Amino acid sequence: MSSKIPLGGAIKDVGxxxxxxxxxxxxxxPVVDKEKCIGCGMCERFCPDGSxxxxxxxxxxxxxxxxxxxxxxxxxxxPVKCISKEVEEK
Amino acid sequence: xxxxxxxxxxHNPANSINLFRVVEADTHIxxxxxxxxxxxxxxxxxxxxxxxxxxxxxxxxxxxxxxxTFTATSSQGLALMNEVLFAASGMRLPxxxxxxxxxxxxxxxxxxxxxxxxxxxxxxxxxxxxxxxxEVVDTTIQAYKIAEDxxxxxxxxxxxxxxxxxxxxxxxxxxxxxxxxxxxxSYKPTHAFLDPKKPMTQGPFAxxxxxxxxxxxxSDAIDNSDxxxxxxxxxxxxxxxxxxxxxxxxxxxxxxxxxxIITMGTLAGTVREAVDARDDIGLVRIRSYRPFPKADLRKxxxxxxxxxxLEKNIALGTGAGxxxxxxxxxxxxECKQKVLGVVCGIGGSEVTVEDVKKIADASKKKKNGxxxxxxx
Numbered sequence: 001m002s003s004k005i006p007l008g009g010a011i012k013d014v015g016x017x018x019x020x021x022x023x024x025x026x027x028x029x030p031v032v033d034k035e036k037c038i039g040c041g042m043c044e045r046f047c048p049d050g051s052x053x054x055x056x057x058x059x060x061x062x063x064x065x066x067x068x069x070x071x072x073x074x075x076x077x078x079p080v081k082c083i084s085k086e087v088e089e090k
Numbered sequence: 091x092x093x094x095x096x097x098x099x100x101h102n103p104a105n106s107i108n109l110f111r112v113v114e115a116d117t118h119i120x121x122x123x124x125x126x127x128x129x130x131x132x133x134x135x136x137x138x139x140x141x142x143x144x145x146x147x148x149x150x151x152x153x154x155x156x157x158x159t160f161t162a163t164s165s166q167g168l169a170l171m172n173e174v175l176f177a178a179s180g181m182r183l184p185x186x187x188x189x190x191x192x193x194x195x196x197x198x199x200x201x202x203x204x205x206x207x208x209x210x211x212x213x214x215x216x217x218x219x220x221x222x223x224x225e226v227v228d229t230t231i232q233a234y235k236i237a238e239d240x241x242x243x244x245x246x247x248x249x250x251x252x253x254x255x256x257x258x259x260x261x262x263x264x265x266x267x268x269x270x271x272x273x274x275x276s277y278k279p280t281h282a283f284l285d286p287k288k289p290m291t292q293g294p295f296a297x298x299x300x301x302x303x304x305x306x307x308x309s310d311a312i313d314n315s316d317x318x319x320x321x322x323x324x325x326x327x328x329x330x331x332x333x334x335x336x337x338x339x340x341x342x343x344x345x346x347x348x349x350x351i352i353t354m355g356t357l358a359g360t361v362r363e364a365v366d367a368r369d370d371i372g373l374v375r376i377r378s379y380r381p382f383p384k385a386d387l388r389k390x391x392x393x394x395x396x397x398x399x400l401e402k403n404i405a406l407g408t409g410a411g412x413x414x415x416x417x418x419x420x421x422x423x424e425c426k427q428k429v430l431g432v433v434c435g436i437g438g439s440e441v442t443v444e445d446v447k448k449i450a451d452a453s454k455k456k457k458n459g460x461x462x463x464x465x466x
Contacts, residue, residue, distance in 0.1 A: 005300050005304060007243060007282075007307070008180065008181040008183070008243075008281065008292065009180070009292075009293070009294060009296050010181075010282060010290050010293075011290060011294055012288070012290045014290065014291070
């Protein structure tokens with residue numbers, strides 16, 4: 001068989017999903033107002049894609065735009081409403 | 091030993107998980123297995139779940155984790171499993187499932203025909219149809235050997251006619267456990283298993299190109315499984331002394347006959363009696379419906395002038411049963427035979443030896459391509 005795909009499509013090379021940069025799917029772009037952010041980590045806990053993390057030193061939320069799909073859950077759960085929703089323009 | 095097939099499901103070697111759904115014609119199969127486990131005679135985990143969808147989902151989980159799995163179902167239960175059947179074959183999980191063939195609603199009917207399994211024919215499972223309780227025992231053991239073969243790795247349905255096999259008594263020889271263990275060693279998965287040291291994702295998303303490639307892989311593997319089925323059957327025959335034709339088809343007094351009757355399951359037993367009673371007909375029983383044994387059928391029907399297909403299912407919209415179209419298609423390029431289709435035994439309606447004789451008589455006046463229903 002010429003195919004290199006493992007039987008049944010199983011993925012044995014774990015973490016391969018990082019090669020698929022899903023940030024291009026984004027319609028809305030979450031933008032963190034660093035002045036208002038209190039670094040509580042709610043956004044980090046709720047992000048379904050692990051695409052927003054609180055920087056340990058600066059104690060501010062940082063969005064990974066390579067993978068953020070723009071679902072805006074982070075803005076929804078932010079207790080100080082420091083994440084704004086901008087339309088992605090490409 | 092004398093028992094209905096429900097008492098004769100082979101003891102799987104260790105390393106197995108069993109999942110059952112009850113309240114069907116397959117009830118006794120799982121009840122007996124549950125008893126074996128409770129008595130400490132079968133090293134297995136018995137899971138009870140709330141539906142057939144859950145049952146097949148749980149065996150998919152068990153098989154994906156790398157253990158040998160078994161479940162049984164019938165009729166509506168198989169229909170409820172439908173979505174997951176495709177996942178099981180797509181993930182290449184060597185599950186073995188006994189299917190007690192019965193009619194589908196509506197109207198509600200509890201009796202035998204093949205509509206349940208035939209309707210799952212494109213799900214990517216192999217389907218082996220048995221004629222006797224003894225064959226169910228033997229075929230279930232072979233089914234693991236086939237499913238777990240590295241060249242196959244495809245789930246297998248072992249099909250048996252509801253009531254004719256499941257609710258009648260038949261003397262059955264249960265093979266010796268040690269001999270079975272030699273024939274069928276413990277399952278050692280190399281493609282799908284749960285090991286935190288070797289993590290993997292199973293059943294993931296696939297874009298069109300890899301998706302199509304994986305479907306082709308599955309299709310090719312099913313096509314090539316015929317050799318493995320034959321070999322498992324032959325090896326089994328050597329160890330246990332019982333054989334069923336060549337494993338794919340089972341001919342009975344077919345050589346030199348002008349008329350060949352094709353059927354599956356217990357109906358073959360009825361045809362055998364008709365064959366014994368006269369000298370103009372022979373029997374070709376299809377044992378492996380998936381893969382469909384085109385080449386073997388062509389060979390077996392080479393010298394027949396008339397081919398009659400007796401089948402207990404309807405491929406609605408084609409006016410015939412599913413076997414009719416498939417046999418005809420297998421014969422097409424070199425077809426000189428008159429091919430006739432008979433839909434019979436639907437929803438448990440009776441088909442007798444006399445009926446088979448009458449069909450053989452009627453076939454002489456029928457034109458090629460005629461299809462009729464045996465209405466009783």
